Amino acid sequence: MLSYTTERSARLKHFYAIAGTVLLVAFSLFVYSRWQAKRSAEGHNAYLCVHNLRLIDVSKEAYAYEHGLKAGDLVSTQVLVGLHAWPVVCPSGGTYSIGPVGTPPTCTVSGHKIP
Numbered sequence: 001m002l003s004y005t006t007e008r009s010a011r012l013k014h015f016y017a018i019a020g021t022v023l024l025v026a027f028s029l030f031v032y033s034r035w036q037a038k039r040s041a042e043g044h045n046a047y048l049c050v051h052n053l054r055l056i057d058v059s060k061e062a063y064a065y066e067h068g069l070k071a072g073d074l075v076s077t078q079v080l081v082g083l084h085a086w087p088v089v090c091p092s093g094g095t096y097s098i099g100p101v102g103t104p105p106t107c108t109v110s111g112h113k114i115p
Helices: 004-066 077-082
Strands: none
Touching: 004 077
């Protein structure tokens, strides 16, 4: 028969093993949820950036149509400010380049472009 101290020691070992497993699972879930949140935020930022690029492009093309500009003509940012399409900022910290009429605007963050 086992002594009291041996039984207690065995129970403590089981308790520590179970507690360690629970903590490991909880920590893993915490890390995974943080990773998912970051990944989701990056995807949302890319979506917002593409939305901003489309807004700039539509405003630029509308101005070009109304003023008879041809492909390759430049539109200034001051014109877009008047059309309420500027200033828009990339949520990931990139900067936008308007570009000439007929070409889509671009962002300095890779992957942020009009499809």
